[in-house]
Amino acid sequence: MWLLMMMLGYFSLFLSYFLRIRQLIIVIILFVAASKAFAGSGGPLSPEQAAYDVNYYDLSLAIDPTAKTINGSLVCRVELIDPIDTLVLDLENTFTIDSTLFKTAGGEYSKVAFSHIDGKVNISIPVLVSASDLITVQIFYGGTPRVASNPPWGVGFVWEKTQSGGPWIGVACEGGGADIWWPCKDHPSDEPDSMSMSFTVPNPLICVSNGRFLGSTDNDDNTTSFNWFISTPINNYNVSIYVAEYSLIEDTYQSVSGDEIPFYFWVLPEDSTTADDHMDVFLKEFNFLESICGPFPFATDKHGWAHAPYWGMEHQTIIAYGHDFTVNRWGMDYIHYHELAHEWWGNLITAKDWADLWIHEGLATYMEALYVEHLSGLDKYHQYMNNRRPSDNQTHPLAPCESITAAQAFDDLNSYYRGASVMHTLRYHLGDEAFFNLLKRWAYPDSTDFDNTNGRLCQIVTTDDMKEQAEVITARDLDPFFEVFFRETAYPVLHVVRGVTEATFTWVSDANVPLDVNIPIQVNGEDQTVEMTDGQGIATVSEFSDLMIDPDKWILMAEPVSTNALEDVVQINNYQLNQNYPNPFNPMTTIHFSIPESQFVTLTLFDLLGKEIRILTGKEYPAGNHKVIFDGSKLTSGTYLYRLRAGDYSEAKRFILLK
Numbered sequence: 001m002w003l004l005m006m007m008l009g010y011f012s013l014f015l016s017y018f019l020r021i022r023q024l025i026i027v028i029i030l031f032v033a034a035s036k037a038f039a040g041s042g043g044p045l046s047p048e049q050a051a052y053d054v055n056y057y058d059l060s061l062a063i064d065p066t067a068k069t070i071n072g073s074l075v076c077r078v079e080l081i082d083p084i085d086t087l088v089l090d091l092e093n094t095f096t097i098d099s100t101l102f103k104t105a106g107g108e109y110s111k112v113a114f115s116h117i118d119g120k121v122n123i124s125i126p127v128l129v130s131a132s133d134l135i136t137v138q139i140f141y142g143g144t145p146r147v148a149s150n151p152p153w154g155v156g157f158v159w160e161k162t163q164s165g166g167p168w169i170g171v172a173c174e175g176g177g178a179d180i181w182w183p184c185k186d187h188p189s190d191e192p193d194s195m196s197m198s199f200t201v202p203n204p205l206i207c208v209s210n211g212r213f214l215g216s217t218d219n220d221d222n223t224t225s226f227n228w229f230i231s232t233p234i235n236n237y238n239v240s241i242y243v244a245e246y247s248l249i250e251d252t253y254q255s256v257s258g259d260e261i262p263f264y265f266w267v268l269p270e271d272s273t274t275a276d277d278h279m280d281v282f283l284k285e286f287n288f289l290e291s292i293c294g295p296f297p298f299a300t301d302k303h304g305w306a307h308a309p310y311w312g313m314e315h316q317t318i319i320a321y322g323h324d325f326t327v328n329r330w331g332m333d334y335i336h337y338h339e340l341a342h343e344w345w346g347n348l349i350t351a352k353d354w355a356d357l358w359i360h361e362g363l364a365t366y367m368e369a370l371y372v373e374h375l376s377g378l379d380k381y382h383q384y385m386n387n388r389r390p391s392d393n394q395t396h397p398l399a400p401c402e403s404i405t406a407a408q409a410f411d412d413l414n415s416y417y418r419g420a421s422v423m424h425t426l427r428y429h430l431g432d433e434a435f436f437n438l439l440k441r442w443a444y445p446d447s448t449d450f451d452n453t454n455g456r457l458c459q460i461v462t463t464d465d466m467k468e469q470a471e472v473i474t475a476r477d478l479d480p481f482f483e484v485f486f487r488e489t490a491y492p493v494l495h496v497v498r499g500v501t502e503a504t505f506t507w508v509s510d511a512n513v514p515l516d517v518n519i520p521i522q523v524n525g526e527d528q529t530v531e532m533t534d535g536q537g538i539a540t541v542s543e544f545s546d547l548m549i550d551p552d553k554w555i556l557m558a559e560p561v562s563t564n565a566l567e568d569v570v571q572i573n574n575y576q577l578n579q580n581y582p583n584p585f586n587p588m589t590t591i592h593f594s595i596p597e598s599q600f601v602t603l604t605l606f607d608l609l610g611k612e613i614r615i616l617t618g619k620e621y622p623a624g625n626h627k628v629i630f631d632g633s634k635l636t637s638g639t640y641l642y643r644l645r646a647g648d649y650s651e652a653k654r655f656i657l658l659k
C-alpha cells in the first residue's frame with residue numbers, strides 16, 4: 001500500500017527509533033483515518049470559480065484558546081475573467097456566517113445576500129459586472145474549527161499546551177484546504193498576489209504568521225492583535241498561525257544572491273538554548289539548498305520558522321518546525337531540510353493542480369539525497385535513493401492528466417519516492433552538468449533574476465510546463481522521458497536478448513513510447529553504456545560474459561526481462577566447462593558450462609587434497625549453455641577445484657577465493 005510506503009519514508013528515522021510494531025499499527029490507523037477526513041481541496045475547477053482570479057485577501061481573526069473558537073472576517077478582492085452574478089468561495093459548514101458585504105472598485109460596501117451550503121459560500125453580486133472588473137467581498141464569520149487528529153496529515157487546529165501549561169496553537173491544512181479555517185477559493189491554481197492578516201490573542205501570548213511583521217496593537221481588553229503582510233503570492237494552505245509565549249532567535253544569513261537575509265525562529269522558551277546551539281545545522285542546510293536551487297526566494301518578506309506543536313509544514317516564510325533539534329543518521333535535520341526545500345519546490349514553484357504534486361514532494365525528497373551526497377559522497381547518495389525506491393505496484397501515473405483533489409494526490413500518487421526516483425533517473429539521462437543547471441533554471445528561469453527574490457518570480461506550473469522549460473534549458477527532446485516516467489502507470493521494462501557476441505536491448509512501456517534513456521551496464525566488471533535510439537540499442541557482450549544491467553540503479557524501471565537467442569537456434573556439439581568469472585573472487589563468482597544433450601549434471605567443489613566440500617548443482621539440464629553462481633562467503637581463502645560431470649564427460653578447473 002503506497003500510503004504506508006510514503007509514511008514509512010517520511011517517518012523512517014522516527015519509526016526506527018521510537019516506535020514498536022503495536023505503536024506503528026496505531027499510527028497507520030490514525031494516518032489512514034486522517035487521510036479519509038480530507039475534504040475535497042482542489043480537483044476540477046468549477047466554472048463559477050474559474051470565472052475570477054484572486055488578487056488579495058485580508059484575514060482578521062480573534063483566536064480564543066479557552067473556547068477553541070475563531071471569529072472575524074475575510075476580505076477578498078478578485079479580478080473577473082467572465083461576468084458572474086454570484087461569487088463562490090469555500091468555507092467549511094462548521095462555521096456560521098453573520099453577514100457578507102460587496103463593493104466594486106472605488107465603491108462603497110453594501111450588505112448583500114449569501115447562502116452557505118455544502119462548504120460553498122455563494123455571495124450575490126448586486127450589480128452588472130464585466131470581465132476585468134475588480135470586485136471585493138467581506139465575509140463575517142466564526143465558530144469552532146475542526147481539530148487535527150494527527151497533524152500535519154490530519155488537518156485542523158492544534159490546541160496544545162507548553163511544558164509550563166500555556167496555550168500552544170497551530171493550524172495545518174495542506175490535505176483539506178484553507179477553507180477549514182478561512183473563506184477562500186480553495187484551489188492550487190489561484191494564489192493572491194499579496195495578503196494581510198491580523199490575529200488577536202489573549203495576553204501574554206503572541207501570534208506569529210507569514211510575511212512581514214507590521215506591528216502589534218494592544219486592545220486594552222487583555223488581548224493584542226498581531227499584524228502581518230505577505231507581499232508575494234502564496235498557496236492558501238501555506239497561510240498559517242502559531243500562538244504561544246515564544247522567544248525569538250534572530251540571525252542574518254548571507255545569501256548567494258549577495259543579500260543579507262534576516263532569519264527569525266520563534267521557539268518555546270524552554271527550548272531556546274537547545275535551538276540556539278542547533279542554528280549552525282540550519283545554516284549549513286540553508287547554504288546547501290541555495291547552492292543547488294538558487295537564492296532563498298522570499299527574502300523581501302523574511303526567512304522565518306516557528307516552533308510548532310506538530311512535526312512540520314512548509315508554511316511560506318514561517319515554516320513549522322516540530323522536530324527535536326537532532327540530525328538523523330544521514331547527517332541532516334530532516335524536518336528543517338525537507339520543509340525548507342519546499343520554499344523553492346512548492347512555494348516558489350507551485351503545482352497548478354494536485355495531480356502535479358511531484359513538483360513539491362518529489363523534488364523536496366530528491367533534495368535530501370543531494371544533501372546526503374554533499375555530506376557523505378556518491379555511494380551514500382545511492383544508498384539513500386535505494387532506500388527510497390517506490391513500490392513496483394503502482395495504480396496511477398506519477399502525474400495523471402486530470403484534475404485531482406489533495407486527498408487523491410496524497411492517497412494515490414507516490415509523489416515523494418516516485419517523484420524523487422524520477423528526478424534521479426532524469427539526472428542520469430541528462431548528465432550532471434545539464435541536470436544541476438536545470439534545477440536552478442526551473443527555480444529561476446533567468447540567472448540574472450538571482451537578485452530578484454521579491455516573490456515576483458513565483459510560478460504556478462503544470463508537469464507539461466516543467467517539461468517544456470526543461471526542453472528549452474537542456475535543448476533536448478524530453479517527450480519520451482516525460483511520457484514514460486510521468487504519464488504511464490507502470491515503470492518501463494527493459495527486454496534483453498543475449499546472442500553469441502551481442503546483446504540487444506529494447507524499452508517496452510505501456511504505450512510503447514520509444515524511450516531514449518541509455519542503459520548503464522557492466523560486462524565482466526567493466527562499465528559500459530548502451531546507447532538507446534528509438535527505444536533500442538545493441539552492445540558487444542559475448543554469450544559467456546557476465547552482464548549486469550544498471551548496477552547503480554539509476555533508472556526507475558521494472559525487473560529486466562532477459563532471454564537467450566541461442567537456446568533455440570544454436571546446436572551445442574561439445575561439452576565445455578569455462579573458467580569461472582571473476583577469478584580470483586570474493587565471495588561471488590559465476591561458472592558457465594555447455595552440454596550437447598539433455599542429461600543429469602553435477603558440479604562439485606573440492607579442496608586441493610581432493611576432499612569434496614559441496615555439490616554446487618546436481619540436476620537434469622537441457623542441452624545448451626548454463627551457468628551456476630557460487631557464493632564462497634562460508635569458505636576460507638584458498639585455491640579450490642570445481643568438477644563438472646555429465647554422462648561420461650568430466651572436467652575440472654581451479655579457482656581462487658581471496659578474502
Ligand SMILES: [Zn+2]
Binds near residue numbers: 338342360361364
Ligand atoms: Zn514535503
